Amino acid sequence: MNKKIKEMLPLRSKAQYTAFVITMLLLLLLVLVVSVLVGSVDISPEIIGKVLVNHLTGRETFEPTWNKNTDSIIWTIRMPRIILAFVVGAGLSLCGILMQALTKNSLADPYVLGISSGASAGAVSAIIFGWFSFCGKYSTMFGATLGALLALVLAMKFATINNRITSTQLVLSGVAVSALFSAYTNFCVYHSNTSTDKVKSALYWMLGSLGGATWEKMFYGMVAFIICAIIVFFFHKALDVLMLGDDAAITLGVNLHRLKFCVILLSTILTGIIVSISGVIGFVGLVIPHMTRAIVGSGHKRLIPAAVLIGGFFMIICDVLSRVVVSPQELSIGVVTAFFGAPFFLFLIRKGERSFGGKK
Amino acid sequence: MIQLQVKGLTYSINSQKIVNDVTLEIKEGEFVGLVGPNGCGKSTLLKNIYRVYRPDQGAVYLDGKDISELSNRESAKKMSVMVQENNVEFDLYVMDMVLLGRYAHKKLLGETTAEDRRIARESLKKVGMERYEERSFLSLSGGEKQRVLIARALTQQAKMIVLDEPTNHLDVGYQYQIMNILKSQNITVFSSVHDLNIAAYYCDKLILMNDGKIVCCGTPSEVLTPERIRDLFKISAEVTTRKNGKLQIYYEPDSTLL
Numbered sequence: 001m002n003k004k005i006k007e008m009l010p011l012r013s014k015a016q017y018t019a020f021v022i023t024m025l026l027l028l029l030l031v032l033v034v035s036v037l038v039g040s041v042d043i044s045p046e047i048i049g050k051v052l053v054n055h056l057t058g059r060e061t062f063e064p065t066w067n068k069n070t071d072s073i074i075w076t077i078r079m080p081r082i083i084l085a086f087v088v089g090a091g092l093s094l095c096g097i098l099m100q101a102l103t104k105n106s107l108a109d110p111y112v113l114g115i116s117s118g119a120s121a122g123a124v125s126a127i128i129f130g131w132f133s134f135c136g137k138y139s140t141m142f143g144a145t146l147g148a149l150l151a152l153v154l155a156m157k158f159a160t161i162n163n164r165i166t167s168t169q170l171v172l173s174g175v176a177v178s179a180l181f182s183a184y185t186n187f188c189v190y191h192s193n194t195s196t197d198k199v200k201s202a203l204y205w206m207l208g209s210l211g212g213a214t215w216e217k218m219f220y221g222m223v224a225f226i227i228c229a230i231i232v233f234f235f236h237k238a239l240d241v242l243m244l245g246d247d248a249a250i251t252l253g254v255n256l257h258r259l260k261f262c263v264i265l266l267s268t269i270l271t272g273i274i275v276s277i278s279g280v281i282g283f284v285g286l287v288i289p290h291m292t293r294a295i296v297g298s299g300h301k302r303l304i305p306a307a308v309l310i311g312g313f314f315m316i317i318c319d320v321l322s323r324v325v326v327s328p329q330e331l332s333i334g335v336v337t338a339f340f341g342a343p344f345f346l347f348l349i350r351k352g353e354r355s356f357g358g359k360k
Numbered sequence: 361m362i363q364l365q366v367k368g369l370t371y372s373i374n375s376q377k378i379v380n381d382v383t384l385e386i387k388e389g390e391f392v393g394l395v396g397p398n399g400c401g402k403s404t405l406l407k408n409i410y411r412v413y414r415p416d417q418g419a420v421y422l423d424g425k426d427i428s429e430l431s432n433r434e435s436a437k438k439m440s441v442m443v444q445e446n447n448v449e450f451d452l453y454v455m456d457m458v459l460l461g462r463y464a465h466k467k468l469l470g471e472t473t474a475e476d477r478r479i480a481r482e483s484l485k486k487v488g489m490e491r492y493e494e495r496s497f498l499s500l501s502g503g504e505k506q507r508v509l510i511a512r513a514l515t516q517q518a519k520m521i522v523l524d525e526p527t528n529h530l531d532v533g534y535q536y537q538i539m540n541i542l543k544s545q546n547i548t549v550f551s552s553v554h555d556l557n558i559a560a561y562y563c564d565k566l567i568l569m570n571d572g573k574i575v576c577c578g579t580p581s582e583v584l585t586p587e588r589i590r591d592l593f594k595i596s597a598e599v600t601t602r603k604n605g606k607l608q609i610y611y612e613p614d615s616t617l618l
Contacts, residue, residue: 012453012494106449164447234469241463243450247412247443252516253436253464298450 089315096285109285114177122147145272208334283341369418396569436464461515503534
């Protein structure tokens with residue numbers, strides 16, 4: 001049976017792909033329901049259903065037999081958090097795909113390259129020192145995006161030798177960039193004399209959490225994600241070509257500079273906004289695209305929608321786990337994703353050694 | 361009609377002139393080989409022609425137009441390129457790989473049409489890989505990969521193809537197979553060639569380079585003389601003519617030359 005599945009992958013026909021997407025959507029729905037049900041406060045499915053219907057229809061379809069607290073737990077705590085989990089997972093997967101096409105390397109992702117750390121350093125600067133205050137309430141997002149951009153440019157600069165990015169160079173420069181920005185963030189947090197409140201919220205960015213989810217945050221994340229996803233989908237063919245290498249992209253007719261500019265811009269904006277909302281959550285952009293490639297192949301037209309669904313699905317599950325494992329306490333979600341992602345990363349490094357062992 | 365023209369092209373890497381004031385012309389339908397010892401600047405010259413490098417001085421003209429004024433898309437329609445792609449990390453089906461050759465002909469969001477598939481299939485057939493459509497590119501052997509990349513270049517439907525050592529690292533049978541495939545296409549070919557016998561066998565015209573400059577240019581028998589081979593490649597050679605009129609070069613190692 002296992003072998004049979006392996007022979008089928010990656011899915012070739014349109015029907016298979018469509019079936020896969022529909023399955024993912026159903027699974028997503030299922031995990032959504034489970035996710036609403038799970039929490040430190042037990043609420044019956046019936047009440048949850050009624051609360052949701054009332055809010056979605058905007059009137060009291062069902063007579064409220066529950067107290068206000070229950071209502072707010074479901075509608076203002078759990079719901080935005082679940083949708084935010086989806087957006088974060090989907091967005092980080094998309095960032096991973098963009099960075100992998102940009103570097104032509106399947107080990108690239110916002111976390112490995114140190115871009116998330118850059119974003120977090122930018123966000124912390126904005127919070128603690130009040131930088132970018134000209135952006136008003138968007139200053140954290142702006143700071144995070146700027147930090148992400150700086151980190152990406154640095155990481156790419158040091159990873160590129162002779163116009164090529166090797167896995168070793170990529171990982172090494174990622175480690176260094178990440179260490180640099182994390183050190184800066186730590187420095188800011190420990191040496192700031194500002195109120196503990198600010199420090200506390202800065203720490204939260206460093207660990208990665210969906211605990212502070214609100215409808216407003218969810219909305220920003222969602223809008224950024226949808227806009228980026230639509231734009232990326234417009235040049236899915238160019239990404240296929242870019243994946244083959246810069247030389248191939250030029251000779252096949254891609255406007256390389258414009259494409260790279262777009263990819264860098266979109267991936268840093270998206271990473272910046274996601275990190276400013278949820279903090280640094282590692283490995284999602286690495287694991288999800290990799291798994292998705294195995295299932296649907298590397299063509300971006302299929303890869304992007306599938307990875308977005310799987311990424312969102314994965315993140316919702318991780319969020320449930322983070323709430324359940326040490327209940328009633330809560331684990332930071334970055335810890336959960338790292339438990340999945342880090343072993344997978346090691347596995348990829350091993351695998352890479354085997355299949356590309358003969359090459360420089 | 362002149363298809364490709366290079367005028368006074370100079371290109372430096374780390375302030376060392378790798379290509380030094382090169383001027384050349386290739387006419388429509390010609391099969392032109394670029395030969396010369398390792399490090400003489402063949403690849404660098406070709407990279408300037410296929411736009412990975414931008415010349416420091418001089419210009420490249422394609423169908424009379426300065427390529428620096430064309431978009432990559434426009435030049436991809438006029439000139440296809442085949443270089444070795446050994447660093448592809450993401451796998452694609454052979455058919456999908458070949459279909460990427462249609463990129464320049466597509467508009468934004470232009471989807472793959474039945475016509476694109478027909479062209480891609482035809483190209484695969486030309487290189488004898490029609491049965492490999494559903495195979496994964498990374499699982500292919502070196503010679504098969506090269507043939508798929510040629511098929512992708514043919515799918516671009518450009519009138520000219522530029523190749524950088526297309527037969528490198530291949531077994532002798534594949535070397536001749538690749539050159540046969542190129543020879544049988546109705547397009548202008550400009551290729552750097554490692555093996556002088558192969559160059560002499562297939563090319564109408566040879567351009568001999570050394571130290572970033574063109575040494576001479578002409579038919580194989582005009583260019584490949586024992587003296588030049590001795591001077592540039594540091595090896596004694598005996599140049600004979602085969603029954604079919606093609607040149608055959610025999611080498612005789614001579615330790616005093618190196």
